[in-house]
Each structure stands twice: as C-alpha cells, then as structure tokens.
Amino acid sequence: MxxxxxxxxxxxxxxxxxxxxxxxxxxxxxxxxxxxxxxxxxxxxxxxxxxxxxxxxxxxxxxxxxxxxxxxxxxxxxxxxxxxxxxxxxxxxxxxxxxxxxxxxxxxxxxxxxxxxxxxxxxxxxxxxxxxxxxxxxxxxSSAPRTIRLSVELLDRVMSTVSDMVLARNELARRLRESEGDVHVDGAFERLSSIIAEMRDAITRTRMQRIENLFVGLPRMVRDLSAELGKQVLVDVDGGDVELDREMIEMIRDPLTHIIRNGVDHGIEKPAERMAAGKREIGVLSVSARQSGNQILIDIHDDGRGIDGKKLVDKAIASGVISREDAAQLSSREQLMLIFEAGLSTAKEVTAISGRGVGMDVVRSNIERIGGIVEVDSKPGQGTHMTLRVPLTLTIIPALTVSIAGQSFAIPRSAIEEIVRANGESVALDYLGGAGVATIRGRRVPEISLARILGLESHVNEQDRTLIVLRPAGGDVYALSVDRIHDHEELVVKPAAPAVMATGLYAGTTLADDGSPILLFDPAGIAQVGGVRLETQERTARIAEGPSQEISKATPVLLFHGLDGGRRALRLAVVDRIEEVPASNIKEAAGQLRVQVGDAILPLAGATVADVGESKVRLFRLNDGVHEIGYAFAEVVDFATIEHDVIHSERPGEISGVSLINNEPAELIDAHWLFANHVGAAARKTEQLVCLVPVWDPWMQNMLRPLVEAAGYRIVDDPQDETADVVIACQGEEVPEDTTGKTIWLRAEPEAAGKKDESIYRYDRAGLLMALKTAGAGRGK
Amino acid sequence: MNELLLIVTVANERVALSAAAVESVVELDTLIPVPRAAPHVAGLSALRSRVMTVIDCMRSLELGTTDCSDGIREAAVVELDGHHYALIVDLVEDVVEALSDPTPVRAAMGAGWERVSQGMVETEQGPLLLVDVAALIAGAETKAAA
Structure with a gap:
C-alpha cells in the first residue's frame, strides 16, 4: 500500500x-x-x-x-x-x-x-x-524523500560500469596477492572492496521491481475477459512484493498474460457448466509469485475443466507433431507438455481471446529465452496449474566452474540437476556405437564427453570423471562428463563475440578471480552440438526405460565359482565391485570372519578360515545401501540372467535356491540372508530404539549397557534428553514418571518375590534379551 | 585526406589499418583457447578486466598460423559492434598519414588479401594495402557463414 x-x-x-x-x-x-x-x-x-x-x-x-x-x-x-x-x-x-x-x-x-x-x-x-x-x-x-525518474538505459550503463568495477577490483586483488603485502594498502583495499560490494547491491536493487507492477493489471483484465465470455472469475493475486529484475518483468508480461487469458477462456467453464459439475459457479484463478533461491516461481492455477491430455494427443497426431507410435508411449505429463508444441490448440472453435494455436509455443520460447522454464500440470475436471520459473536477473549468474584438459569453463547452476562420479555407486557408463549412455539410479541419460565435444585431450580416465547431470531450459536431461569440478561462483556474464557465439556452445564470457577469461557454457547448445536431440529426448528417455524394466524382471546375475568350487550366482545389483586382498587381511574376529579392505573392516561371507589359503583372496563387495560385506570367491564365470524357474531351498540359509543358468545348475546366493546374518545388530542403526539406563549405577553402566547396546538399543543417561522406548531400573528405585515406554525391572535375587513380580533376575541373559525384544516390538513401528 | 594509418606486419607483408579503429596496441600474454570456434579465433584474453576475442590474422587470411606458443604477442585492439578484439600481428611499426583515398588494387592478390582489402593507399612510405578490420574479424568466408 x-x-x-x-x-x-x-x-x-x-x-x-x-x-x-x-x-x-x-x-x-x-x-x-x-x-x-x-x-x-x-x-x-x-x-x-x-x-x-x-x-x-x-x-x-x-x-x-x-x-x-x-x-x-x-x-x-x-x-x-x-x-x-x-x-x-x-x-x-x-x-x-x-x-x-x-x-x-x-x-x-x-x-x-x-x-x-x-x-x-x-x-x-x-x-x-x-x-x-x-x-x-x-x-x-524538501526534507521528505524525493524520487526522480531515470531511463533504464542509464541504469544499465551504471550497472555495467559497476560490473566492470567488480572485475577491476578482482584483478587488483590478484595483483595485491602477488606482490608483497603492505598492511596499509591491504586495509585500504579491503575498504574499497566492501564499498564496491555495497554499491553493487544497491545498483542491482535499482533494477529490481516488485512483481506487483505486473500483477496489478490482472484483475481488470480478467474481469473484462470474463464479462466478454459470460463467465464469472475471481482473481486471487499473491506475492506481489517479490522483486524481479525490471527487464525480466517486461519479458514475462506477455507470456503471463497469455496463460491467464487461456485459463479464463479454455480453463474456466461457464457458470451453468460449473454448477452442473458440482463446482461453485464462480471460477477461481490464482496467481502467486515466490522466490526460490535464484529463481522466481510464478504459479497460475485455475479450477476449471483442466486439460484433456487425450484430446491433445489426438490433435498432435492429426497435425503431424508426433507419430501415432510415439504418442502411445507418452506419459500423462508428456501429453500435457504437448500444449507447448507449435500449432496445437484444444479450443473447439477459434475465439477472439485465444485459440488460434499461436500462443503456448510462443509462451514457452519466450520464457526459455530468458533462461526460464514453464511447467504444466492438470487434472481433468479439477483445473490446471502452470508454473513459470524465471531467473532473478540476467547479468549475474551463479555458476559452477569445471575444468577439462586443464582449461576452466563455467556452467550455469540453474541447469544443473545433480553431480555424480562416473565410478560412483549406482552409476554406470556404457558405450553404444561410440555414444555414451550413463545409467544413474536406473535412469538412462545420454552422456556427452566434454573433452570429445571440445576436441581437447583429457588425461583423466573416462571412469574417473565427474558427470554433471544437466537439464537445459525446456530440454531433457543429459550428463556431461568433465575432468574436475571446482567451485561455485557468482559470475558477471557478458556476451561473447559473434565468432565465439557461432560455435553454439557458449552463452557468454566472464572473468575469473585471477583475471583470466572463462567461457560460460550454454547447456542447450552443448546438447545440440553433442548430438543429443532435446526435442525428442523426453520421449526416447522414457522408451529407454521400458526395455530396462523388462531386463530387470529377468534379474541379471553374476555367475561365479566359490572358494569351495560351487557354481553360484549373485544378483548383480548388490555387487558394488570386486576387490583383491592378501589372505593376511582376513582374520577371525568378534565371532566371525572379517576382511580388511582399505580402511574398512567388513564381515566376510563365502569362506571359512580353511578356505582362505595363503596368497590372495578375491571378493565381491556387496552393498545394501547402508552396510557392506565381503563375499569371497574363486573366479567369475560370466554375467547371466535367470531365465528358468528357481527351485527354492527349503530352509533359509546362504543359498536361497537353485536355477538353471546357461544350462547348468547354479546356486543362488540369498543376499538378504547374508546381510541379516553377517551384519547383525549393527544393521539396525536406522531404526534404533532408545533405552534409558540409570547413569549412577556402575553395574548398569559397565555390565548391562554393552548387552543392551548389542541388542540394538541406543543408551541415554538422562531422561530429559529424549523419550526412551525402554527404561531399565533396579527394583525399589524411582523411575521418571513421564517415560512413555516400558520399564524393565531387574532384581538382584535369582528367585522372584511372588507371582506378581514381573522383574527379571539381573543375570538372566535370555530373559533380559527377551524382555528387550518384546519392549521394542511393543513400540508398534 | 588526412586519415591516420597504423602500419603493421602480417605474414611478412606491411599493411595499414585505420588508426581510428584501433584503440590500443597491447602485448598479449595469457591466451585462453575457445574450443570449436572458427580457426582464426585464437582464443580469449583479458585486458583491463575486459574480455577480448583474439583473432589470428594469419589464419584469417588463410596464410598459415601464428605461433602463439612462445608467449608474448603484439596485437592491435579494436572494437566492433560492442565487442573487443585483439588482432595478432607480427609487428606494429608506425603511424603514418594517408596521402590518398583508397583506390582499388588492380593486380591479382591472394584470395585472403582480396577479401580483406579496402584498396591501396599512398603514404610517405609508399603504397600500402588498407585492410578492413571487420573482414579480418569475420575470417574466411566459409567460416563467416557459420
């Protein structure tokens, strides 16, 4: 106000x-x-x-x-x-x-x-x-604050001068670091630095405008529109105090207007129709803006009839946007995304307001041009929800610097989805006809080697590189492999010369702190140059999921010979990698065989002390996501899939069953049993129960505590710390009344005092463990 | 016609650039290559916190490649359409006054020279080829189309 x-x-x-x-x-x-x-x-x-x-x-x-x-x-x-x-x-x-x-x-x-x-x-x-x-x-x-009007060009000039000043300061900082430091010079420079930073903030803010300026005209527009269409629409505008670069506001004005017009025209039904559908006769169109990190999210939600994905698909097929086969593969979200394809409109008839089939594709391209994303979600009969994501400002971009073959580049952070190591868990890199395909947690994404794209010689092994999963504005994901990632930086990006832009790979240039130029990548451009077709990617990625699911039904296994010569198979998914360790690393300790691999000591299965022998032992490292165990073997035979029926073993054990694999019987290792038996109590970390043991009692602390901990409990001393699931106390002692859990009473005499005495003799190990177990189960997880 | 000309040597040839177009003459030290850019784009360099695109004139003229490995290169800095370029030349010699308007060169020159030629100008040091800076930056025509 x-x-x-x-x-x-x-x-x-x-x-x-x-x-x-x-x-x-x-x-x-x-x-x-x-x-x-x-x-x-x-x-x-x-x-x-x-x-x-x-x-x-x-x-x-x-x-x-x-x-x-x-x-x-x-x-x-x-x-x-x-x-x-x-x-x-x-x-x-x-x-x-x-x-x-x-x-x-x-x-x-x-x-x-x-x-x-x-x-x-x-x-x-x-x-x-x-x-x-x-x-x-x-x-x-005269004493009141006064305002003047400035042209945006002037502000832009000031902004770019300040950007230059920041860069000049960075360079000066570098020179100062190189030369012998004079305390006075450093002090003065520090002050200059902070002044420049402050100035940059202030100037950046002059370019910011409240998004209210964009929203203020909406109620009127919707009112006029709904009156014209004979509809009743209530506009709910929220988040007008979110600030956005004024240039951005102008850039999203048209797309936003178009989406709202569409919502009123196609989304919200006529009052009679709404009544018939059991809705209030006044439709609600809500527009809200909020800031999320360096992005502004603008949500446009209407409670109209929603978008009919099937109708869209029919239309897309009719107009030749996609083929019938592709159409059949589309997920419902992909069906909705068709609304952004050129030449599609679901309106039965062309109206004056919208529905000429130009529009939503223009909306998307306008938003993407400023580095934004537009998303759509819709439930038939319940309404449509569109989200515009736009960056805060155009000039300062948070970026990740990476290096390849010793040269640094920057990648806009907004496009980065995640960063994984090529040799990490649940990441696999395969090459099909020379093209890289990375499988990240079951999702297939095309891999682009930055070294190959740039024609640079990388000295880092393909498997040791880092994969940056990128989702360019409007496109689909792909993984970019780089040698190394360095740092997150806020970069002042300037357009590069046409000769550089002509490569299609770069979005601009910037200066690093050391004063050397850095090229900023255009993620969509890389995908294009790298041969990943973004337009169709969304669909093919999904298609790629199909067969992979079928394969997983066939259960890929690793066929190997155990140390005792048995032909066995282990599900591939649980095998992390294969290690070779000297036999001396295998020791029997704390009740079972354990192997030292690097810095870790893992329980070892598949071997007895006699099997280990003198020289080296090879073992699989198995991983259930939390714990690791080793499984010793003699040699790997092959990768295979279980295609025949599995004859299950009659009682649980290391071998869960037998099946024909490559026409010979093989024993299937039960990974679940392995973990259950070799990791034991320690495996229950995630669901640990809490047990309160009196801190003042040395017997409890020294004798009982290890036993309770071995049973999978975590010990707390102070009832104030957290709610205990179980309280252990000696007979005759006071127990904190607020404990919600069960109390186990211990008595010093072997004999119970009477029938009602439910206490347990304190050296009755079995009874105690049983009591702990029932107490834990009683918690009702 | 008193236009000032900067005489530079490119590929063992003394040519003239319009001095008005040249902002300064610098010695480039660091050069950051731009992978996949047109071959005559030698890379990027920073001058007083400004990023400059470095153009290898030899390659632009399709007369070979300037060897940038030995460190410092002389370059003429020009501005074109708001972007700064550094044109790598063998040697920056002198500034002279043009004594005539450029006139067409009627002898047959190399294809690269033909493309960047703005004509011949008379100077006190004899006739010189006036080179079009924009054409140098655009590079060989096939690449310019890209």
Missing amino acids: DDLIADFVAECREMLEALGGEIVAWEAQPGDRARLDSIFRFVHTVKGNCGFFEFPRLEALSHAAEDALADCRAGRRAPDGALVSAVLAVIDRIGEMVEAIEAGEDMPMGDDNHLIDALAPGAEGPATPALTTTADAATKA
Whole structure:
C-alpha cells in the first residue's frame, strides 16, 4: 500500500508540475479548451485515486472541481475569472495535501468547504489563507524523500560500469596477492572492496521491481475477459512484493498474460457448466509469485475443466507433431507438455481471446529465452496449474566452474540437476556405437564427453570423471562428463563475440578471480552440438526405460565359482565391485570372519578360515545401501540372467535356491540372508530404539549397557534428553514418571518375590534379551 | 585526406589499418583457447578486466598460423559492434598519414588479401594495402557463414 501511495504522490507531483504552466495560461484565457481539458484530467485522476486510497477530503475537493469543470466542458457554464481562481485554490490545496501525504504527516488543518463553495456558480472568490500553509509545506517537503525518474538505459550503463568495477577490483586483488603485502594498502583495499560490494547491491536493487507492477493489471483484465465470455472469475493475486529484475518483468508480461487469458477462456467453464459439475459457479484463478533461491516461481492455477491430455494427443497426431507410435508411449505429463508444441490448440472453435494455436509455443520460447522454464500440470475436471520459473536477473549468474584438459569453463547452476562420479555407486557408463549412455539410479541419460565435444585431450580416465547431470531450459536431461569440478561462483556474464557465439556452445564470457577469461557454457547448445536431440529426448528417455524394466524382471546375475568350487550366482545389483586382498587381511574376529579392505573392516561371507589359503583372496563387495560385506570367491564365470524357474531351498540359509543358468545348475546366493546374518545388530542403526539406563549405577553402566547396546538399543543417561522406548531400573528405585515406554525391572535375587513380580533376575541373559525384544516390538513401528 | 594509418606486419607483408579503429596496441600474454570456434579465433584474453576475442590474422587470411606458443604477442585492439578484439600481428611499426583515398588494387592478390582489402593507399612510405578490420574479424568466408 505504501508503494502505491508513493506512486500516487509521484504521479500527482508530476502532473502538478506540468500543470503549473497550464494554470497560468488558463487564467489568461479561460475559454481555452485544451487547458481546460488537461486540468480536468488532473482533478479526475486525483478523484479516482483518492477514492481508492480513502482520502475523503482530497476526494471531495477534486470531485467538486471536476463537477465544475465538467459543466464548463459540457458548455453548461462559461468559465470566468471567479471559477478559475476557485479551481486554482482547489489545485493548490490538493498540492498541499499531496505533500503532506508524502511527508507522512497529517493533512493540513483547515476546512475545505469554502473552497468547494467558491466553485459554485456566482460565488465570491475564495479566501487566501491557503497561501501561508503552502509556504510551510514547501519547506517541510524538501526534507521528505524525493524520487526522480531515470531511463533504464542509464541504469544499465551504471550497472555495467559497476560490473566492470567488480572485475577491476578482482584483478587488483590478484595483483595485491602477488606482490608483497603492505598492511596499509591491504586495509585500504579491503575498504574499497566492501564499498564496491555495497554499491553493487544497491545498483542491482535499482533494477529490481516488485512483481506487483505486473500483477496489478490482472484483475481488470480478467474481469473484462470474463464479462466478454459470460463467465464469472475471481482473481486471487499473491506475492506481489517479490522483486524481479525490471527487464525480466517486461519479458514475462506477455507470456503471463497469455496463460491467464487461456485459463479464463479454455480453463474456466461457464457458470451453468460449473454448477452442473458440482463446482461453485464462480471460477477461481490464482496467481502467486515466490522466490526460490535464484529463481522466481510464478504459479497460475485455475479450477476449471483442466486439460484433456487425450484430446491433445489426438490433435498432435492429426497435425503431424508426433507419430501415432510415439504418442502411445507418452506419459500423462508428456501429453500435457504437448500444449507447448507449435500449432496445437484444444479450443473447439477459434475465439477472439485465444485459440488460434499461436500462443503456448510462443509462451514457452519466450520464457526459455530468458533462461526460464514453464511447467504444466492438470487434472481433468479439477483445473490446471502452470508454473513459470524465471531467473532473478540476467547479468549475474551463479555458476559452477569445471575444468577439462586443464582449461576452466563455467556452467550455469540453474541447469544443473545433480553431480555424480562416473565410478560412483549406482552409476554406470556404457558405450553404444561410440555414444555414451550413463545409467544413474536406473535412469538412462545420454552422456556427452566434454573433452570429445571440445576436441581437447583429457588425461583423466573416462571412469574417473565427474558427470554433471544437466537439464537445459525446456530440454531433457543429459550428463556431461568433465575432468574436475571446482567451485561455485557468482559470475558477471557478458556476451561473447559473434565468432565465439557461432560455435553454439557458449552463452557468454566472464572473468575469473585471477583475471583470466572463462567461457560460460550454454547447456542447450552443448546438447545440440553433442548430438543429443532435446526435442525428442523426453520421449526416447522414457522408451529407454521400458526395455530396462523388462531386463530387470529377468534379474541379471553374476555367475561365479566359490572358494569351495560351487557354481553360484549373485544378483548383480548388490555387487558394488570386486576387490583383491592378501589372505593376511582376513582374520577371525568378534565371532566371525572379517576382511580388511582399505580402511574398512567388513564381515566376510563365502569362506571359512580353511578356505582362505595363503596368497590372495578375491571378493565381491556387496552393498545394501547402508552396510557392506565381503563375499569371497574363486573366479567369475560370466554375467547371466535367470531365465528358468528357481527351485527354492527349503530352509533359509546362504543359498536361497537353485536355477538353471546357461544350462547348468547354479546356486543362488540369498543376499538378504547374508546381510541379516553377517551384519547383525549393527544393521539396525536406522531404526534404533532408545533405552534409558540409570547413569549412577556402575553395574548398569559397565555390565548391562554393552548387552543392551548389542541388542540394538541406543543408551541415554538422562531422561530429559529424549523419550526412551525402554527404561531399565533396579527394583525399589524411582523411575521418571513421564517415560512413555516400558520399564524393565531387574532384581538382584535369582528367585522372584511372588507371582506378581514381573522383574527379571539381573543375570538372566535370555530373559533380559527377551524382555528387550518384546519392549521394542511393543513400540508398534 | 588526412586519415591516420597504423602500419603493421602480417605474414611478412606491411599493411595499414585505420588508426581510428584501433584503440590500443597491447602485448598479449595469457591466451585462453575457445574450443570449436572458427580457426582464426585464437582464443580469449583479458585486458583491463575486459574480455577480448583474439583473432589470428594469419589464419584469417588463410596464410598459415601464428605461433602463439612462445608467449608474448603484439596485437592491435579494436572494437566492433560492442565487442573487443585483439588482432595478432607480427609487428606494429608506425603511424603514418594517408596521402590518398583508397583506390582499388588492380593486380591479382591472394584470395585472403582480396577479401580483406579496402584498396591501396599512398603514404610517405609508399603504397600500402588498407585492410578492413571487420573482414579480418569475420575470417574466411566459409567460416563467416557459420
């Protein structure tokens, strides 16, 4: 509201200044129609705004002046000297009031009635006490904050100068680091640095504008539109105080307008239709903006009929956008995304508002041009939800710097989905006909080797590289392999020369802290140059998922010979990798065989001490996502799939069953049993129960505690810390009353005191463990 | 016609650039290559916190490649359409006054020279070929289309 008032004040002030000359000219020539008109416009505007802001005195004044002037304009009354003076007095008074509003003061005292009365035909000229207050107000106003209007070009120039200044400072910083430091110079430089940073913030803010400016026209637009279409629509606007680069606001104005027009036109039904569908007859269209990191999210939600994905698909097939085969493969989200294809419109008939089939594709390309994304979600009958994601500003881009073959490049962070290591868990890199395909947690994404694209020689092994999963604006994901990633930086990006842009790979250039130029990649461009077709990618990626799911049904296994010579198979998914360790690394410790691999000690399965022998032992490293165990083997036979029926073993054990693999029987290792038996209590970490053991009792702490911990409990000493699931206490002791869990009572005598005594003898190990177990189960997870 | 000309040597040939177009003459040290850019784009370099695109004039003229490996190269800095370019030349010699308007060269020149030629100008040091900076930056025509 304050902002709107400030706008109103600025507008009035401007009009008053412009009117200054007009009023004088009108005084000289009361019959001058053009002057009359411009003065009329002023009072009319003031009257309109005052009604909105609830300034009743201003409104009354401007209303009276407007009436008098309207009479003149309509020829009902001839403007004379008295009227001119009266109007001038009113305008002066308005000026005083506006200044008072601006300074945040109360309205100047005084009665306006005599001014209003003076406007009446035949009235005497107004008194002039206003003049004295005008002088007062003028001196006060000078202390009030004042605004000026600047051209955006000037601001841009200042902005770019400041950017240059930041770069120059970076360079100076580098030079200072290189030379011998003088404390005084460093101190002065630090100060300069902070001033520049502050200045950059301030200048950046001058470019920011509240998104309200974009939203303020929406209710009116929707009102007009719905009236025209015979619909009833309520607009709910939220988040107008989110700030956005003013250039961005202009860039999203048209797309947003279009989406809203579409929503009202196609989305929201006619009142009768809505009633029939059991909805309120007034449709609700909500528009909200919020900031999320360096992005602004604008949600447009309507509760209309939604988008019919099937109809879209039919239309797309009819207009040749996609083939029938591809169409059959589309997920519902992909069906909806068709709305952004050129040449599609679901409207049955072309209306004046929208539905000519130009639009949504333009919306998408406009949003993507500024590095944004538009998403759509819709439930038939319930409404449509569109989300625009746009970056905060165009000039400063958060980026990740990476290097390949010793050269640094930057990648805009907004496009980065995740970063994984090529040799990491659940990542596989395969080559099909020379093209890389990375499988990341079951998702197939095309891999692009940056070294190959750039024609650079990388000394880093393909498997040791880092994969950056990128989702370019509007495109689909792909993985870019780079040698190394360095740092997140906020970069001031400048457009590169046409010869550089012509490669299609780069979005601009910037300077690193050390003063050397860095090229900023255009993720969509890389995909294009790298041969990943973005337009169709969404579909093929999904198709690629299909067969892979079928394969997983066939269960890929690793066929191997165990140390005892048995032919066995292990599900491939649980095998992390294969290690070779000296036999001396295998020891029997804490009740089972354990193997040291690197810094870790893993339980070892598939071997006994006798099997291990003298030299080296090869083992699979198995991983269930939390724990690892080793499984020793003699040799790997092959990769295979289980295609035949599995004959399950009769009792649980290391071998879950037998099946024909490559026409010979093989034993299937039960990975679940392995983990259950070799990791044991430690595996239950994630669902640990809490047990309260009295801290003052040395017997409890020293004798009981290890036992309870081995049973998978976590021990707390202080009941205040957290709610214990189980409390252990000696008979006759006080127990904290607020414990919600179960209490296990221990007694010192082997014999129970009576039938009702449910306590447990404190050396009854089995009884104690049983009690702990039932207590844990009773928690009802 | 008193236009000032900067005499530079490119591929053992003394040619003239319009001095008004040249902002400064610098010595380039670091050069960041731009992978996949047109061959005459030698790379990027920074001058006073500005990124410059470095053009190898030899390659632009299709007369070979300037060897940038030995470190410092002399270059003329020009601005074209808001972008700064550094044109690598063998040697920057002198600034002279043009004594005539450029006139067409009627002898047959190499294809590369033909493309960048703006004509012949008379100077106190004899006739010189006036080179079009924009054409140098655009590079060989096949690449310019890209």
